[in-house]
Amino acid sequence: MTQQITQPIIILVNPQMGENIGATARAMLNCGLTNLRLVNPRDGWPSERADAMSAGALEVMPPVQVFASLEDAIADCHTIYATTARARDLVKPVMTARSAGVAMHQDITEGQKIAILFGAERSGLTNDEVMMAHKLITIPLNPDFSSLNLGQSVLLVSYEWSQGTFNAPEIAVPLGKSNPAPAELFNGFFDRLDNELQTGGFYRVAEMKDIISRNIRSLFSRAHPTDQEINTLHGIITTLLNSHDRKDG
Amino acid sequence: MTQQITQPIIILVNPQMGENIGATARAMLNCGLTNLRLVNPRDGWPSERADAMSAGALEVMPPVQVFASLEDAIADCHTIYATTARARDLVKPVMTARSAGVAMHQDITEGQKIAILFGAERSGLTNDEVMMAHKLITIPLNPDFSSLNLGQSVLLVSYEWSQGTFNAPEIAVPLGKSNPAPAELFNGFFDRLDNELQTGGFYRVAEMKDIISRNIRSLFSRAHPTDQEINTLHGIITTLLNSHDRKDG
Numbered sequence: 435m436t437q438q439i440t441q442p443i444i445i446l447v448n449p450q451m452g453e454n455i456g457a458t459a460r461a462m463l464n465c466g467l468t469n470l471r472l473v474n475p476r477d478g479w480p481s482e483r484a485d486a487m488s489a490g491a492l493e494v495m496p497p498v499q500v501f502a503s504l505e506d507a508i509a510d511c512h513t514i515y516a517t518t519a520r521a522r523d524l525v526k527p528v529m530t531a532r533s534a535g536v537a538m539h540q541d542i543t544e545g546q547k548i549a550i551l552f553g554a555e556r557s558g559l560t561n562d563e564v565m566m567a568h569k570l571i572t573i574p575l576n577p578d579f580s581s582l583n584l585g586q587s588v589l590l591v592s593y594e595w596s597q598g599t600f601n602a603p604e605i606a607v608p609l610g611k612s613n614p615a616p617a618e619l620f621n622g623f624f625d626r627l628d629n630e631l632q633t634g635g636f637y638r639v640a641e642m643k644d645i646i647s648r649n650i651r652s653l654f655s656r657a658h659p660t661d662q663e664i665n666t667l668h669g670i671i672t673t674l675l676n677s678h679d680r681k682d683g
Numbered sequence: 684m685t686q687q688i689t690q691p692i693i694i695l696v697n698p699q700m701g702e703n704i705g706a707t708a709r710a711m712l713n714c715g716l717t718n719l720r721l722v723n724p725r726d727g728w729p730s731e732r733a734d735a736m737s738a739g740a741l742e743v744m745p746p747v748q749v750f751a752s753l754e755d756a757i758a759d760c761h762t763i764y765a766t767t768a769r770a771r772d773l774v775k776p777v778m779t780a781r782s783a784g785v786a787m788h789q790d791i792t793e794g795q796k797i798a799i800l801f802g803a804e805r806s807g808l809t810n811d812e813v814m815m816a817h818k819l820i821t822i823p824l825n826p827d828f829s830s831l832n833l834g835q836s837v838l839l840v841s842y843e844w845s846q847g848t849f850n851a852p853e854i855a856v857p858l859g860k861s862n863p864a865p866a867e868l869f870n871g872f873f874d875r876l877d878n879e880l881q882t883g884g885f886y887r888v889a890e891m892k893d894i895i896s897r898n899i900r901s902l903f904s905r906a907h908p909t910d911q912e913i914n915t916l917h918g919i920i921t922t923l924l925n926s927h928d929r930k931d932g
Protein backbone atom coordinates (compact mmCIF):
# COMPACT_ATOMS: atom_id res chain seq x y z
CA MET A 435 0.00 0.00 0.00
CA THR A 436 1.45 3.34 -0.99
CA GLN A 437 1.31 5.96 1.72
CA GLN A 438 -0.79 8.96 0.82
CA ILE A 439 1.49 11.97 0.38
CA THR A 440 -0.23 15.32 0.48
CA GLN A 441 2.53 17.42 -1.05
CA PRO A 442 4.82 17.26 -4.08
CA ILE A 443 8.04 15.25 -3.89
CA ILE A 444 11.10 17.22 -4.99
CA ILE A 445 13.59 15.17 -7.02
CA LEU A 446 17.09 16.50 -7.76
CA VAL A 447 18.52 14.63 -10.73
CA ASN A 448 22.33 14.30 -10.70
CA PRO A 449 22.89 17.19 -8.29
CA GLN A 450 26.54 18.14 -7.94
CA MET A 451 27.31 20.23 -4.85
CA GLY A 452 26.12 19.33 -1.37
CA GLU A 453 25.62 23.05 -0.69
CA ASN A 454 22.90 23.15 -3.33
CA ILE A 455 21.14 20.14 -1.87
CA GLY A 456 21.18 21.90 1.50
CA ALA A 457 19.85 25.13 -0.01
CA THR A 458 17.14 23.06 -1.70
CA ALA A 459 16.11 21.51 1.63
CA ARG A 460 15.97 24.92 3.29
CA ALA A 461 13.85 26.39 0.48
CA MET A 462 11.56 23.36 0.56
CA LEU A 463 10.94 23.55 4.29
CA ASN A 464 10.35 27.31 4.05
CA CYS A 465 7.46 26.35 1.82
CA GLY A 466 6.31 23.38 3.91
CA LEU A 467 7.72 20.66 1.64
CA THR A 468 9.57 17.78 3.31
CA ASN A 469 9.95 14.97 0.76
CA LEU A 470 13.30 15.15 -1.03
CA ARG A 471 14.73 12.49 -3.35
CA LEU A 472 18.15 12.50 -4.99
CA VAL A 473 19.19 10.68 -8.14
CA ASN A 474 22.93 9.96 -8.23
CA PRO A 475 24.27 12.86 -6.16
CA ARG A 476 27.80 13.42 -7.50
CA ASP A 477 29.44 13.97 -4.13
CA GLY A 478 27.52 11.23 -2.33
CA TRP A 479 25.07 11.27 0.51
CA PRO A 480 24.85 12.22 3.37
CA SER A 481 26.76 15.49 2.99
CA GLU A 482 28.10 17.76 5.72
CA ARG A 483 27.95 20.72 3.37
CA ALA A 484 24.30 20.03 2.69
CA ASP A 485 23.59 19.85 6.44
CA ALA A 486 25.33 23.19 7.00
CA MET A 487 23.49 24.96 4.17
CA SER A 488 20.09 23.58 5.12
CA ALA A 489 19.94 25.81 8.23
CA GLY A 490 18.48 22.90 10.20
CA ALA A 491 15.94 21.85 7.58
CA LEU A 492 17.51 18.42 6.95
CA GLU A 493 17.33 17.66 10.67
CA VAL A 494 13.57 17.97 10.83
CA MET A 495 12.67 16.57 7.40
CA PRO A 496 12.15 12.83 6.84
CA PRO A 497 15.36 11.14 5.61
CA VAL A 498 16.33 12.09 2.06
CA GLN A 499 15.87 9.12 -0.30
CA VAL A 500 18.66 8.33 -2.77
CA PHE A 501 18.07 6.46 -6.05
CA ALA A 502 20.40 5.12 -8.71
CA SER A 503 18.16 6.11 -11.59
CA LEU A 504 15.41 8.57 -12.38
CA GLU A 505 13.13 5.68 -13.35
CA ASP A 506 13.44 4.28 -9.83
CA ALA A 507 12.94 7.68 -8.22
CA ILE A 508 9.62 8.32 -9.98
CA ALA A 509 8.35 4.74 -10.03
CA ASP A 510 5.52 5.34 -7.52
CA CYS A 511 4.52 8.80 -8.80
CA HIS A 512 1.44 9.42 -10.94
CA THR A 513 2.14 12.85 -12.41
CA ILE A 514 5.62 14.15 -13.05
CA TYR A 515 6.48 17.81 -13.52
CA ALA A 516 9.88 18.86 -14.87
CA THR A 517 11.40 22.31 -14.45
CA THR A 518 13.19 23.62 -17.48
CA ALA A 519 14.67 27.01 -18.24
CA ARG A 520 14.81 26.67 -21.99
CA ALA A 521 12.33 25.61 -24.64
CA ARG A 522 12.53 21.94 -25.58
CA ASP A 523 11.74 20.41 -28.91
CA LEU A 524 9.02 18.33 -27.29
CA VAL A 525 5.27 18.50 -27.63
CA LYS A 526 4.45 18.73 -23.93
CA PRO A 527 2.37 21.23 -21.97
CA VAL A 528 4.50 24.06 -20.57
CA MET A 529 3.08 25.75 -17.49
CA THR A 530 4.13 28.78 -15.48
CA ALA A 531 5.28 28.01 -11.93
CA ARG A 532 2.13 29.76 -10.72
CA SER A 533 -0.32 27.70 -12.73
CA ALA A 534 1.62 24.53 -11.90
CA GLY A 535 1.33 25.40 -8.20
CA VAL A 536 -2.45 25.47 -8.58
CA ALA A 537 -2.54 22.34 -10.75
CA MET A 538 -0.50 20.33 -8.23
CA HIS A 539 -3.05 21.01 -5.51
CA GLN A 540 -5.71 19.66 -7.88
CA ASP A 541 -3.60 16.55 -8.62
CA ILE A 542 -3.19 15.88 -4.93
CA THR A 543 -6.88 16.40 -4.23
CA GLU A 544 -7.45 13.63 -6.77
CA GLY A 545 -5.21 11.35 -4.69
CA GLN A 546 -2.18 11.47 -6.97
CA LYS A 547 1.40 11.27 -5.83
CA ILE A 548 3.33 13.90 -7.76
CA ALA A 549 6.98 14.71 -8.30
CA ILE A 550 8.85 17.80 -9.51
CA LEU A 551 12.18 17.20 -11.25
CA PHE A 552 15.12 19.62 -11.11
CA GLY A 553 18.22 19.00 -13.20
CA ALA A 554 21.91 19.27 -12.46
CA GLU A 555 23.31 22.69 -11.58
CA ARG A 556 24.87 23.70 -14.87
CA SER A 557 23.15 21.66 -17.51
CA GLY A 558 19.63 21.21 -16.17
CA LEU A 559 17.62 18.15 -17.15
CA THR A 560 18.60 16.21 -20.27
CA ASN A 561 15.98 15.72 -22.97
CA ASP A 562 15.68 12.07 -21.94
CA GLU A 563 14.96 13.13 -18.38
CA VAL A 564 12.44 15.75 -19.46
CA MET A 565 10.69 13.06 -21.53
CA MET A 566 9.79 11.27 -18.28
CA ALA A 567 7.58 14.18 -17.25
CA HIS A 568 3.96 14.85 -18.15
CA LYS A 569 4.18 18.59 -17.78
CA LEU A 570 6.96 21.17 -17.93
CA ILE A 571 7.32 24.14 -15.60
CA THR A 572 9.07 27.33 -16.60
CA ILE A 573 9.41 30.38 -14.40
CA PRO A 574 8.72 33.58 -16.36
CA LEU A 575 11.73 35.82 -15.66
CA ASN A 576 13.78 38.53 -17.32
CA PRO A 577 14.52 36.98 -20.72
CA ASP A 578 17.91 38.71 -20.78
CA PHE A 579 18.96 37.38 -17.37
CA SER A 580 16.94 34.35 -16.41
CA SER A 581 19.58 32.04 -14.94
CA LEU A 582 18.69 30.96 -11.38
CA ASN A 583 20.77 28.75 -9.14
CA LEU A 584 19.28 25.43 -8.07
CA GLY A 585 18.15 26.58 -4.62
CA GLN A 586 16.40 29.63 -6.09
CA SER A 587 14.57 27.54 -8.68
CA VAL A 588 13.38 25.16 -5.98
CA LEU A 589 12.37 28.15 -3.84
CA LEU A 590 10.20 29.77 -6.51
CA VAL A 591 8.46 26.55 -7.58
CA SER A 592 7.91 25.47 -3.95
CA TYR A 593 6.71 28.97 -3.08
CA GLU A 594 4.07 28.83 -5.79
CA TRP A 595 2.84 25.51 -4.37
CA SER A 596 2.88 26.91 -0.84
CA GLN A 597 0.68 29.89 -1.65
CA GLY A 598 -2.20 27.44 -1.92
CA THR A 599 -1.29 26.17 1.56
CA PHE A 600 -0.29 29.11 3.73
CA ASN A 601 -3.28 31.31 3.34
CA ALA A 602 -2.89 34.87 4.52
CA PRO A 603 -5.21 37.81 3.98
CA GLU A 604 -4.04 39.89 1.03
CA ILE A 605 -3.99 42.94 3.24
CA ALA A 606 -4.65 43.33 6.94
CA VAL A 607 -4.08 46.05 9.49
CA PRO A 608 -3.08 44.58 12.85
CA LEU A 609 -4.53 46.67 15.67
CA GLY A 610 -2.90 45.05 18.69
CA LYS A 611 -5.01 45.66 21.80
CA SER A 612 -6.92 48.59 20.35
CA ASN A 613 -10.01 48.54 18.15
CA PRO A 614 -11.13 50.57 15.17
CA ALA A 615 -12.88 53.61 16.61
CA PRO A 616 -16.66 53.44 16.27
CA ALA A 617 -18.12 56.26 14.15
CA GLU A 618 -19.49 58.02 17.23
CA LEU A 619 -15.97 58.38 18.67
CA PHE A 620 -14.49 59.47 15.33
CA ASN A 621 -17.26 62.03 14.79
CA GLY A 622 -16.82 63.36 18.32
CA PHE A 623 -13.17 64.03 17.54
CA PHE A 624 -13.80 65.56 14.18
CA ASP A 625 -16.65 67.79 15.34
CA ARG A 626 -14.42 69.10 18.11
CA LEU A 627 -11.58 69.80 15.66
CA ASP A 628 -13.97 71.44 13.20
CA ASN A 629 -15.45 73.68 15.88
CA GLU A 630 -12.04 74.73 17.15
CA LEU A 631 -10.94 75.53 13.60
CA GLN A 632 -14.11 77.55 13.05
CA THR A 633 -13.62 79.41 16.34
CA GLY A 634 -9.95 80.03 15.55
CA GLY A 635 -10.73 81.62 12.17
CA PHE A 636 -9.27 78.80 10.03
CA TYR A 637 -12.16 78.93 7.54
CA ARG A 638 -11.60 82.39 6.16
CA VAL A 639 -13.82 82.14 3.10
CA ALA A 640 -17.29 81.09 4.24
CA GLU A 641 -18.24 79.57 0.87
CA MET A 642 -15.19 77.29 0.98
CA LYS A 643 -15.80 76.11 4.52
CA ASP A 644 -17.75 72.96 3.62
CA ILE A 645 -15.26 71.79 1.00
CA ILE A 646 -12.21 72.35 3.16
CA SER A 647 -13.87 70.80 6.17
CA ARG A 648 -14.83 67.75 4.13
CA ASN A 649 -11.25 67.35 2.85
CA ILE A 650 -9.83 67.44 6.37
CA ARG A 651 -12.39 64.92 7.53
CA SER A 652 -11.46 62.73 4.57
CA LEU A 653 -7.77 62.84 5.53
CA PHE A 654 -8.45 61.61 9.06
CA SER A 655 -11.04 59.11 7.89
CA ARG A 656 -8.53 57.60 5.46
CA ALA A 657 -6.20 56.83 8.37
CA HIS A 658 -9.13 54.95 10.00
CA PRO A 659 -7.95 55.68 13.56
CA THR A 660 -8.30 53.25 16.45
CA ASP A 661 -10.07 54.20 19.70
CA GLN A 662 -6.68 54.82 21.32
CA GLU A 663 -5.61 57.04 18.45
CA ILE A 664 -8.80 59.13 18.83
CA ASN A 665 -7.77 59.74 22.44
CA THR A 666 -4.33 60.77 21.21
CA LEU A 667 -5.85 63.15 18.67
CA HIS A 668 -7.98 64.77 21.40
CA GLY A 669 -4.80 65.19 23.43
CA ILE A 670 -3.09 66.86 20.48
CA ILE A 671 -5.94 69.37 20.11
CA THR A 672 -5.91 70.12 23.84
CA THR A 673 -2.13 70.57 23.85
CA LEU A 674 -2.18 72.91 20.86
CA LEU A 675 -5.05 74.97 22.36
CA ASN A 676 -3.21 75.31 25.66
CA SER A 677 0.09 76.22 24.00
CA HIS A 678 -1.74 78.96 22.13
CA ASP A 679 -3.18 80.25 25.41
CA ARG A 680 0.29 80.33 26.94
CA LYS A 681 1.83 82.18 24.03
CA ASP A 682 -0.90 84.81 23.99
CA GLY A 683 -1.43 84.86 27.75
CA MET B 684 12.90 67.26 -12.35
CA THR B 685 12.76 63.73 -11.04
CA GLN B 686 13.23 61.03 -13.65
CA GLN B 687 10.24 58.75 -14.05
CA ILE B 688 11.15 55.30 -12.76
CA THR B 689 8.87 52.52 -13.89
CA GLN B 690 9.88 49.87 -11.37
CA PRO B 691 10.37 49.63 -7.60
CA ILE B 692 13.69 50.71 -6.08
CA ILE B 693 15.20 48.10 -3.78
CA ILE B 694 16.84 49.56 -0.68
CA LEU B 695 19.06 47.42 1.55
CA VAL B 696 19.32 49.06 4.97
CA ASN B 697 22.62 48.36 6.80
CA PRO B 698 23.49 45.26 4.76
CA GLN B 699 26.46 43.37 6.15
CA MET B 700 28.03 40.94 3.69
CA GLY B 701 28.96 41.87 0.14
CA GLU B 702 27.88 38.37 -0.95
CA ASN B 703 24.32 39.16 0.04
CA ILE B 704 24.34 42.43 -1.88
CA GLY B 705 25.53 40.50 -4.92
CA ALA B 706 22.84 37.85 -4.46
CA THR B 707 20.31 40.68 -4.16
CA ALA B 708 21.46 42.19 -7.45
CA ARG B 709 21.24 38.84 -9.20
CA ALA B 710 17.73 38.17 -7.87
CA MET B 711 16.64 41.69 -8.84
CA LEU B 712 17.87 41.40 -12.41
CA ASN B 713 16.27 37.96 -12.73
CA CYS B 714 13.03 39.81 -12.11
CA GLY B 715 13.85 42.81 -14.30
CA LEU B 716 14.66 45.21 -11.44
CA THR B 717 17.75 47.38 -11.82
CA ASN B 718 17.60 50.17 -9.22
CA LEU B 719 19.48 49.25 -6.06
CA ARG B 720 20.26 51.59 -3.17
CA LEU B 721 22.33 50.80 -0.08
CA VAL B 722 22.17 52.51 3.30
CA ASN B 723 25.44 52.20 5.21
CA PRO B 724 26.80 48.91 3.86
CA ARG B 725 28.95 47.55 6.70
CA ASP B 726 31.80 46.34 4.49
CA GLY B 727 31.80 49.36 2.20
CA TRP B 728 31.07 49.78 -1.47
CA PRO B 729 32.02 48.72 -4.14
CA SER B 730 32.60 45.10 -3.13
CA GLU B 731 34.44 42.38 -5.03
CA ARG B 732 32.43 39.74 -3.22
CA ALA B 733 29.21 41.40 -4.34
CA ASP B 734 30.46 41.48 -7.93
CA ALA B 735 31.31 37.78 -7.83
CA MET B 736 27.94 36.76 -6.34
CA SER B 737 25.91 38.91 -8.72
CA ALA B 738 26.70 36.60 -11.67
CA GLY B 739 27.19 39.64 -13.89
CA ALA B 740 24.08 41.52 -12.77
CA LEU B 741 25.99 44.43 -11.22
CA GLU B 742 27.85 44.95 -14.50
CA VAL B 743 24.68 45.63 -16.47
CA MET B 744 22.66 47.46 -13.82
CA PRO B 745 22.93 51.22 -13.33
CA PRO B 746 25.46 52.08 -10.59
CA VAL B 747 24.31 51.18 -7.10
CA GLN B 748 23.57 54.32 -5.05
CA VAL B 749 24.91 54.53 -1.51
CA PHE B 750 23.35 56.70 1.21
CA ALA B 751 24.37 57.56 4.74
CA SER B 752 20.84 57.42 6.12
CA LEU B 753 17.52 55.81 5.31
CA GLU B 754 15.91 59.26 5.26
CA ASP B 755 18.22 60.27 2.42
CA ALA B 756 17.67 57.02 0.55
CA ILE B 757 13.89 57.39 0.45
CA ALA B 758 13.75 61.18 0.10
CA ASP B 759 12.43 61.16 -3.49
CA CYS B 760 10.06 58.19 -3.06
CA HIS B 761 6.29 58.54 -2.73
CA THR B 762 5.27 55.19 -1.33
CA ILE B 763 7.54 53.07 0.82
CA TYR B 764 7.07 49.33 1.40
CA ALA B 765 9.00 47.54 4.14
CA THR B 766 9.56 43.80 4.27
CA THR B 767 9.26 42.27 7.70
CA ALA B 768 9.24 38.68 8.85
CA ARG B 769 7.64 39.24 12.24
CA ALA B 770 4.57 41.09 13.42
CA ARG B 771 5.23 44.64 14.58
CA ASP B 772 3.35 46.56 17.19
CA LEU B 773 2.40 49.17 14.60
CA VAL B 774 -0.95 50.00 13.07
CA LYS B 775 0.10 49.72 9.42
CA PRO B 776 -1.34 47.73 6.56
CA VAL B 777 0.39 44.34 6.18
CA MET B 778 0.24 42.87 2.68
CA THR B 779 1.30 39.54 1.25
CA ALA B 780 4.16 39.73 -1.25
CA ARG B 781 1.65 38.77 -3.94
CA SER B 782 -0.83 41.54 -3.23
CA ALA B 783 2.04 44.03 -2.81
CA GLY B 784 3.33 43.01 -6.24
CA VAL B 785 -0.02 43.97 -7.73
CA ALA B 786 -0.32 47.14 -5.67
CA MET B 787 3.13 48.37 -6.74
CA HIS B 788 2.11 48.19 -10.40
CA GLN B 789 -0.88 50.35 -9.53
CA ASP B 790 1.33 52.83 -7.65
CA ILE B 791 3.64 53.13 -10.62
CA THR B 792 0.74 53.53 -13.06
CA GLU B 793 -0.23 56.53 -10.93
CA GLY B 794 3.23 58.00 -11.53
CA GLN B 795 4.63 57.24 -8.09
CA LYS B 796 8.24 56.42 -7.34
CA ILE B 797 8.22 53.52 -4.89
CA ALA B 798 10.81 51.83 -2.71
CA ILE B 799 10.99 48.45 -0.96
CA LEU B 800 13.09 48.29 2.21
CA PHE B 801 14.98 45.18 3.33
CA GLY B 802 16.75 45.09 6.70
CA ALA B 803 20.12 43.82 7.81
CA GLU B 804 20.79 40.08 7.47
CA ARG B 805 20.25 38.95 11.05
CA SER B 806 18.10 41.55 12.66
CA GLY B 807 15.91 42.83 9.83
CA LEU B 808 14.56 46.36 9.92
CA THR B 809 14.38 48.19 13.23
CA ASN B 810 11.03 49.54 14.38
CA ASP B 811 12.21 53.08 13.58
CA GLU B 812 13.05 51.98 10.03
CA VAL B 813 9.73 50.18 9.61
CA MET B 814 7.98 53.38 10.75
CA MET B 815 9.27 55.11 7.59
CA ALA B 816 7.14 52.81 5.43
CA HIS B 817 3.51 53.18 4.43
CA LYS B 818 2.89 49.49 3.96
CA LEU B 819 4.48 46.30 5.24
CA ILE B 820 5.11 43.18 3.20
CA THR B 821 5.26 39.71 4.71
CA ILE B 822 5.80 36.53 2.73
CA PRO B 823 3.44 33.77 3.89
CA LEU B 824 5.70 30.78 4.57
CA ASN B 825 5.91 27.73 6.83
CA PRO B 826 5.30 29.28 10.26
CA ASP B 827 7.65 26.71 11.84
CA PHE B 828 10.52 27.48 9.44
CA SER B 829 10.08 30.87 7.84
CA SER B 830 13.61 32.30 7.97
CA LEU B 831 14.87 33.33 4.52
CA ASN B 832 18.27 34.73 3.71
CA LEU B 833 18.42 38.25 2.28
CA GLY B 834 18.82 37.22 -1.36
CA GLN B 835 15.86 34.85 -1.13
CA SER B 836 13.62 37.52 0.42
CA VAL B 837 14.55 39.93 -2.36
CA LEU B 838 13.94 37.17 -4.93
CA LEU B 839 10.42 36.37 -3.74
CA VAL B 840 9.31 40.00 -3.43
CA SER B 841 10.87 40.93 -6.79
CA TYR B 842 9.37 37.81 -8.36
CA GLU B 843 5.89 38.83 -7.26
CA TRP B 844 6.43 42.23 -8.86
CA SER B 845 7.80 40.64 -12.03
CA GLN B 846 4.79 38.40 -12.57
CA GLY B 847 2.89 41.52 -13.57
CA THR B 848 5.67 42.28 -16.07
CA PHE B 849 6.79 39.03 -17.69
CA ASN B 850 3.50 37.73 -18.93
CA ALA B 851 3.45 34.13 -20.02
CA PRO B 852 0.49 31.95 -20.89
CA GLU B 853 -0.52 29.84 -17.89
CA ILE B 854 -0.20 26.75 -20.00
CA ALA B 855 0.94 26.28 -23.59
CA VAL B 856 1.95 23.35 -25.75
CA PRO B 857 4.80 24.29 -28.08
CA LEU B 858 4.44 22.48 -31.40
CA GLY B 859 7.70 23.44 -33.11
CA LYS B 860 7.30 23.25 -36.89
CA SER B 861 4.29 20.98 -36.79
CA ASN B 862 0.63 21.90 -36.38
CA PRO B 863 -2.26 20.38 -34.51
CA ALA B 864 -3.76 17.83 -36.85
CA PRO B 865 -7.05 18.93 -38.41
CA ALA B 866 -9.99 16.68 -37.51
CA GLU B 867 -10.04 15.12 -40.98
CA LEU B 868 -6.48 13.83 -40.53
CA PHE B 869 -7.15 12.59 -37.00
CA ASN B 870 -10.33 10.83 -38.09
CA GLY B 871 -8.54 9.24 -41.05
CA PHE B 872 -6.02 7.74 -38.64
CA PHE B 873 -8.60 6.59 -36.14
CA ASP B 874 -10.93 5.08 -38.73
CA ARG B 875 -8.01 3.10 -40.15
CA LEU B 876 -7.02 1.86 -36.69
CA ASP B 877 -10.61 1.01 -35.85
CA ASN B 878 -11.06 -0.97 -39.09
CA GLU B 879 -7.84 -2.89 -38.59
CA LEU B 880 -8.87 -3.74 -35.04
CA GLN B 881 -12.29 -4.87 -36.27
CA THR B 882 -10.67 -6.98 -39.02
CA GLY B 883 -8.16 -8.44 -36.59
CA GLY B 884 -10.85 -9.61 -34.16
CA PHE B 885 -10.02 -7.13 -31.38
CA TYR B 886 -13.69 -6.41 -30.65
CA ARG B 887 -14.74 -9.83 -29.45
CA VAL B 888 -18.05 -8.86 -27.87
CA ALA B 889 -20.14 -7.06 -30.47
CA GLU B 890 -22.24 -5.18 -27.89
CA MET B 891 -19.10 -3.70 -26.31
CA LYS B 892 -17.55 -2.60 -29.60
CA ASP B 893 -18.89 0.96 -29.51
CA ILE B 894 -17.83 1.63 -25.94
CA ILE B 895 -14.33 0.21 -26.34
CA SER B 896 -13.84 1.98 -29.66
CA ARG B 897 -14.93 5.27 -28.09
CA ASN B 898 -12.48 4.83 -25.19
CA ILE B 899 -9.58 4.21 -27.54
CA ARG B 900 -10.55 7.22 -29.61
CA SER B 901 -10.69 9.27 -26.42
CA LEU B 902 -7.16 8.19 -25.43
CA PHE B 903 -5.69 9.37 -28.75
CA SER B 904 -7.83 12.50 -28.80
CA ARG B 905 -6.58 13.45 -25.33
CA ALA B 906 -3.01 13.46 -26.66
CA HIS B 907 -4.19 15.92 -29.37
CA PRO B 908 -1.62 14.74 -31.97
CA THR B 909 0.09 17.01 -34.46
CA ASP B 910 -0.03 16.35 -38.19
CA GLN B 911 3.46 14.85 -38.00
CA GLU B 912 2.41 12.58 -35.15
CA ILE B 913 -0.57 11.33 -37.20
CA ASN B 914 1.92 10.29 -39.89
CA THR B 915 3.94 8.51 -37.21
CA LEU B 916 0.85 6.72 -35.94
CA HIS B 917 0.04 5.54 -39.48
CA GLY B 918 3.59 4.25 -39.70
CA ILE B 919 3.16 2.35 -36.44
CA ILE B 920 0.00 0.67 -37.72
CA THR B 921 1.70 -0.28 -40.99
CA THR B 922 4.75 -1.65 -39.18
CA LEU B 923 2.68 -3.73 -36.77
CA LEU B 924 0.54 -5.10 -39.62
CA ASN B 925 3.62 -6.08 -41.62
CA SER B 926 5.34 -7.68 -38.62
CA HIS B 927 2.21 -9.76 -38.11
CA ASP B 928 2.37 -10.83 -41.76
CA ARG B 929 6.01 -11.82 -41.36
CA LYS B 930 5.42 -13.83 -38.22
CA ASP B 931 2.49 -15.67 -39.67
CA GLY B 932 3.84 -15.92 -43.19
